[in-house]
Every structure is written in C-alpha cells, then in structure tokens.
Amino acid sequence: MARRGLVVAVALAAAAWLPAAARAAEPPNPWPDAAAAYLVRIDGVERWAAAASTRQKPASLTKILTALLVLEAVAPTAEVVVSARAARADGARIGLAAGMRMRVADLLTAMLLRSANDACLALAEHVARSEAAFVAQMNARAVAMGLKDSHFANACGFDAPDHYASARDLAVIADTALAQPAFADIVAREQGTARTRDGRVFRFDNTNVLLGRVDGARGVKTGWTKAAGRCLVGFAQRGNTRVLVVLLGAPDRWWDAVAMLESAFDEARGSRVPAPSSTAPAPR
Amino acid sequence: MCPSRFVRAPAVHRSLPSLAFALLFAASAALAQPGMGQQTKTFKIGGPDELWDVTMKMEMPGMPMAMPAQTYQSCLKKDRKGEDTIPQQENCRTTDVRTVGNKVTFAMECTGKDPMTGRGEITSTPTSYDGKMQVKSTRRGQEMEMTQTFSGKKVGACTDESEKFIANAKSAGDSQLAKICGDSMEALQFELFTGKDAVCVSQRKAFCDKVGGLGRDMREPATFKAVVAKASMDYVQGSFRACNVNFAETSKAACSKALSAKDWAFVGNGSCDDDVRTAGPTYCQGRDYYLVDRSLTSLCNRYARLTRGAGAVAGAGEPAAPGATSTKGNAGAPQASAPGTTTQTVPTPAAPKADPVQQGVDALRKLLPF
Numbered sequence: 324m325a326r327r328g329l330v331v332a333v334a335l336a337a338a339a340w341l342p343a344a345a346r347a348a349e350p351p352n353p354w355p356d357a358a359a360a361y362l363v364r365i366d367g368v369e370r371w372a373a374a375a376s377t378r379q380k381p382a383s384l385t386k387i388l389t390a391l392l393v394l395e396a397v398a399p400t401a402e403v404v405v406s407a408r409a410a411r412a413d414g415a416r417i418g419l420a421a422g423m424r425m426r427v428a429d430l431l432t433a434m435l436l437r438s439a440n441d442a443c444l445a446l447a448e449h450v451a452r453s454e455a456a457f458v459a460q461m462n463a464r465a466v467a468m469g470l471k472d473s474h475f476a477n478a479c480g481f482d483a484p485d486h487y488a489s490a491r492d493l494a495v496i497a498d499t500a501l502a503q504p505a506f507a508d509i510v511a512r513e514q515g516t517a518r519t520r521d522g523r524v525f526r527f528d529n530t531n532v533l534l535g536r537v538d539g540a541r542g543v544k545t546g547w548t549k550a551a552g553r554c555l556v557g558f559a560q561r562g563n564t565r566v567l568v569v570l571l572g573a574p575d576r577w578w579d580a581v582a583m584l585e586s587a588f589d590e591a592r593g594s595r596v597p598a599p600s601s602t603a604p605a606p607r
Numbered sequence: 608m609c610p611s612r613f614v615r616a617p618a619v620h621r622s623l624p625s626l627a628f629a630l631l632f633a634a635s636a637a638l639a640q641p642g643m644g645q646q647t648k649t650f651k652i653g654g655p656d657e658l659w660d661v662t663m664k665m666e667m668p669g670m671p672m673a674m675p676a677q678t679y680q681s682c683l684k685k686d687r688k689g690e691d692t693i694p695q696q697e698n699c700r701t702t703d704v705r706t707v708g709n710k711v712t713f714a715m716e717c718t719g720k721d722p723m724t725g726r727g728e729i730t731s732t733p734t735s736y737d738g739k740m741q742v743k744s745t746r747r748g749q750e751m752e753m754t755q756t757f758s759g760k761k762v763g764a765c766t767d768e769s770e771k772f773i774a775n776a777k778s779a780g781d782s783q784l785a786k787i788c789g790d791s792m793e794a795l796q797f798e799l800f801t802g803k804d805a806v807c808v809s810q811r812k813a814f815c816d817k818v819g820g821l822g823r824d825m826r827e828p829a830t831f832k833a834v835v836a837k838a839s840m841d842y843v844q845g846s847f848r849a850c851n852v853n854f855a856e857t858s859k860a861a862c863s864k865a866l867s868a869k870d871w872a873f874v875g876n877g878s879c880d881d882d883v884r885t886a887g888p889t890y891c892q893g894r895d896y897y898l899v900d901r902s903l904t905s906l907c908n909r910y911a912r913l914t915r916g917a918g919a920v921a922g923a924g925e926p927a928a929p930g931a932t933s934t935k936g937n938a939g940a941p942q943a944s945a946p947g948t949t950t951q952t953v954p955t956p957a958a959p960k961a962d963p964v965q966q967g968v969d970a971l972r973k974l975l976p977f
Contacts, residue, residue, distance in 0.1 A: 354915065354916050357915075386946075414946050440946065479946060481946060536897075536901060536904040536908070538905075538908075546946055577896030578915060579911075579915060582915035582916055585908055589877075
C-alpha cells in the first residue's frame with residue numbers, strides 16, 4: 324500500500340514535469356481540439372503537432388502502407404484474380420465478385436480513392452498469397468522504416484487491439500509512398516475508374532475532398548472506423564512548398580485540415596497574416 | 608599604365624545593390640595582374656609601349672612553406688613614371704611618394720575588411736626594376752608582418768589597350784544594368800530601386816511613379832490579380848511600403864468591389880480578410896466542407912484559416928458534423944469495425960487523449976523496480 328502511495332506521489336511529480344518536457348520536444352499545438360493526434364509538416368519539418376507519437380487507430384490510412392508494399396512487389400499491369408474472401412470484404416467496397424480479373428493499378432485506384440476493402444484484400448492476397456503473410460510484410464516494412472509506434476493486424480485498417488500507428492509514423496509512410504510516382508499519380512485524382520478484364524467498369528469519386536477545393540492539394544487518403552474516428556493524411560504543394568497534414572480522430576477533419584494547410588502555406592511564405600486566434604465562430 | 612596593378616581576391620557580392628559595384632569591380636579585376644587569378648591580357652604584342660616580365664613574391668615569417676612566386680607580363684606606357692611600378696591594390700592608397708634619382712619610396716595604407724599599412728621602395732633602370740614592401744596587418748586581433756618583393760624586366764614591345772578594355776567592360780556593364788533595372792521594375796523588386804545602395808536607385812522616381820499608378824489601377828480586382836500574379840504579393844506590398852503608397856486603401860477598394868461582385872476567389876486571396884470574416888458566417892459557417900460549393904472554397908478555406916485554431920472556439924454550438932460512412936456500417940469482423948467512408952451519420956468519439964498522470968505512472972513503472 325505504502326509502495327503504491329509512493330508510486331502515485333512520484334507519478335504526480337513526474338506528471339507535473341512531463342508536460343513541460345514534452346513541450347520542449349514537441350512542436351506548438353495551435354489546434355488543441357482538432358484531433359486525438361495530428362501533425363503538420365512544412366517541407367518535411369514538423370511545424371505543429373499534438374500527441375503525434377501516441378498510438379492511434381489509423382483506420383484506412385493503413386492502406387497507404389498496403390499500396391506502398393503492393394507497388395514495391397508487383398507491376399501495376401499485373402493481373403489479379405479476386406478471391407471469394409476479398410469479394411466478401413466489409414465496409415467500404417466497390418462490389419467485386421469472386422473470380423473477377425483486374426489489373427493491380429485498377430485495384431490500387433479503388434483502394435486508395437474509394438477506400439475499397441474488397442480491392443485492398445484482393446491486392447494483399449495477390450502479393451503475399453494470404454492477408455496474414457501480407458501483414459507480416461507490412462510489419463517488417465514498418466520496422467525497416469524505423470517506425471516505433473506502428474503495428475498492423477490487417478491490411479486494410481479494420482480496428483483491432485494490435486492495429487495502431489502514430490501520426491508521426493503515418494507521415495513517414497505517406498512520404499515514402501508519395502515518392503512512388505504511381506502512388507502519387509493515383510491519389511491526386513478526383514475521380515477514378517477500375518475495369519475488370521471482361522469489361523465491367525466501376526466509377527467512383529475520391530473520398531479526399533481536399534482535391535479540387537484546396538489550391539495545390541495532391542492527395543493522400545481518408546480513413547474512418549468507429550474506434551479511429553475520422554482520419555486524414557493530406558498533402559498539398561504550392562510552388563516549392565510541400566505541406567503534409569496527418570489527423571487522427573479528428574471530428575471536423577476537413578475544416579481543420581484546410582485551416583492547417585492554409586496556415587502552413589502562410590507560414591512558409593512568411594505571411595504577416597495574424598496567427599489563428601480569432602474569436603469569431605468557426606466554420607464547421 | 609602601371610606595370611603591376613593588382614587587386615586582392617574579390618569579395619563575394621551577394622546583394623543586388625552591390626551589383627553596380629561588382630560590375631565595375633569586374634572591369635578593374637580584369638586588369639588585375641598577378642597573384643590571385645588568371646591574368647587577363649589588356650595589350651597586344653608589338654607597338655609603341657614596353658612589354659615587361661614581372662615577378663612577385665610574398666614572404667611571411669612563421670609560414671612553414673614559402674609561397675610560390677607569381678609571374679606575369681605587363682605592358683607599360685612608353686612615357687611611364689618611376690612610381691608607376693608601385694603595386695596597386697583595391698581599397699589601398701599610396702602616399703608619401705618620393706623619387707630620388709632612380710629610386711622611388713612610398714607608403715601604402717589599405718582600409719576595408721583587411722586593413723593594412725606598408726612602406727616600400729623600388730629601384731629601376733630603363734630595362735629593369737627591383738622593389739620591396741614591408742606590410743603590417745591585423746587579422747582576428749593578431750598582428751602580421753609580410754614582405755613583398757617584386758622585380759621587372761623589359762622584354763619587348765607592346766600596345767597598351769587597357770583603357771579600351773575598361774571602356775568595353777563599362778559599356779557591357781551599363782547595358783546589363785539597364786536590363787536588370789528594366790526587368791526588376793516590371794517585377795516590382797523594390798529593393799533594387801529604394802535601398803540605400805540600390806543598384807537602380809537612379810530610377811527610383813520612375814519606379815515610385817509606377818507604384819503610385821498601381822495604387823490607383825489595382826483598385827480594380829482584375830488588375831490587382833494580374834499584378835500580384837506577375838510580381839507576387841510580397842513584392843507588391845514591399846513596393847507600396849517603399850514608395851509610401853497606401854496598400855491598405857488600394858486593397859480595401861479592390862476587396863469591396865470583389866465582395867459586391869461575389870468574386871469569392873478574389874475575396875479569399877488573403878488580402879480581404881475583413882471581408883472574409885464578414886462573408887464567412889453566411890457562406891461557410893455551419894456547412895459541411897464537402898458540401899460547400901466549389902466557387903466558395905477560396906472564401907471558405909480562408910475563413911477556416913482565420914477562425915480555426917488557437918483561441919477560436921472550434922465548432923462550439925454547432926450541430927454535429929455528419930460522420931464518414933460505410934456502405935455496410937460496422938458489420939463484419941468480430942471485435943473490429945470496418946474502415947469506410949460513406950453517408951451514415953455517426954457521432955464519432957475522438958480517441959482518448961494522453962493523460963499526464965498516467966504517463967507519469969507509466970514512465971516510473973519503467974524506471975523503478977516495483
């Protein structure tokens with residue numbers, strides 16, 4: 324009992340010290356209510372963040388890593404046969420049927436723009452024969468990238484106790500994926516199509532509504548699950564300035580992502596616009 | 608013309624106002640002879656003048672190795688004086704020059720980044736000369752002494768063309784400068800016209816007349832946009848400031864017109880923030896971002912930028928935003944919810960935030976043996 328009391332006392336003292344220490348290491352947090360965790364990077368340098376190293380549910384942002392592994396493993400023109408298991412995938416899907424034959428590039432487009440879980444599973448199974456084997460590859464790749472706060476239990480972002488990632492790790496994954504021209508090309512599209520070998524065409528809009536609405540927006544990916552909340556990795560480039568935002572558990576992700584992107588570009592050009600501090604009601 | 612005009616290695620001139628100086632410097636450096644760089648010939652062989660071979664050497668006590676001698680050729684005017692053999696340096700002036708018979712004595716004083724003083728003497732015949740100069744300087748608080756020796760030998764005939772060379776270099780510099788100033792006026796690069804040592808300062812009035820005209824013309828949103836697209840907002844604002852033209856008035860007038868015309872792309876461009884705050888509640892407030900009409904995104908993006916963040920009450924009093932969706936909700940994997948994004952409204956609790964007390968406990972559990 325006395326030992327427990329000591330732990331609590333010292334813990335309280337440490338708690339008083341920790342936030343100050345954290346403040347010294349972490350970038351400023353001008354959007355304290357925006358998300359469970361977020362990160363804004365300007366030209367690769369962290370500018371604003373909150374809880375960026377905490378382990379969160381990444382939802383479909385997981386598919387960024389999935390796409391990266393697929394592109395590293397197989398050619399975009401390779402043909403995939405959709406399995407019965409993939410065709411039964413839950414959540415967002417485009418309605419694939421077992422036995423359909425499709426190009427990797429089409430499945431990637433469906434997975435990244437529509438967040439289609441059927442396309443995601445079909446790709447994972449194509450690359451590693453089983454989702455479990457693919458997930459092992461994902462975790463090995465995460466370790467290789469030096470990600471300390473990420474672990475994946477499935478290929479597509481379903482909530483699970485041992486499925487998590489930090490905002491900081493997701494920024495690294497997104498950067499690595501965006502360096503792949505095929506990936507960058509797909510996530511920049513506002514609409515997509517996916518064709519089966521026998522001529523069936525699926526058409527869908529990108530769930531990332533920043534495209535076409537924010538000057539310079541070039542992707543990347545949305546995510547949502549009940550446990551994760553609304554998530555987003557957004558990327559925009561104006562001139563030579565590149566801004567990446569990661570929001571996890573962000574109730575109002577679009578408005579906040581827009582505010583972060585616009586603030587970041589203002590910051591980058593040394594704007595004299597006052598820092599966000601207005602008392603006017605915020606848009607939703 | 609002096610037989611051994613030389614300059615120190617040129618300093619790096621980074622700022623544009625130094626351009627004029629740099630151009631003139633380039634002309635004089637082209638005449639520079641020994642030592643630091645490639646010699647540029649400013650004479651041709653044969654003619655009325657005298658061709659000399661010159662050797663120069665610098666010795667510094669304490670240097671482990673002697674510096675190699677530098678040699679070059681120089682063309683002296685036939686009617687040269689004895690003191691023309693004194694080495695010349697940038698930022699240096701020669702004083703106390705005395706000629707007695709065939710001997711010239713002199714003092715030298717250099718200012719600038721590396722100030723130094725020196726005294727020297729040169730003894731010459733019609734076909735040769737020998738000289739020596741003692742130099743004292745202070746670098747980083749340390750006094751240094753050097754001895755410079757130099758000698759010359761007449762080896763033939765030449766025609767000195769250095770004056771023509773200088774004239775050509777100056778003419779090239781002038782035309783380059785004219786082009787730079789013309790381009791810079793178009794781009795509103797105000798530093799080149801209004802800074803203290805601005806390279807185009809002679810055109811300052813013309814520049815500010817132009818900016819004054821923009822102060823009137825840019826009250827039209829279309830002109831405003833065109834000017835900013837060409838010169839960038841930073842240069843526009845800097846030019847107005849440098850020429851004491853009121854940018855706020857011009858901008859306000861343009862914004863007012865744009866607001867009346869519902870030119871939202873203009874209103875949201877960053878120059879009309881008062882108008883953004885006025886219009887934002889009507890056109891952006893309380894709407895889902897993805898339902899905002901695309902013609903309004905510039906306005907609403909700016910409104911979000913101005914109103915969300917530290918100090919703003921994010922979303923207070925607003926109805927809950929529609930959730931991201933899933934065509935099949937969360938049915939499916941046990942203990943797992945499915946990632947998706949469609950239309951079902953689901954209030955989404957944010958993930959729990961880090962608790963500092965728990966962090967402290969966790970940290971101590973790692974550190975302490977209990």
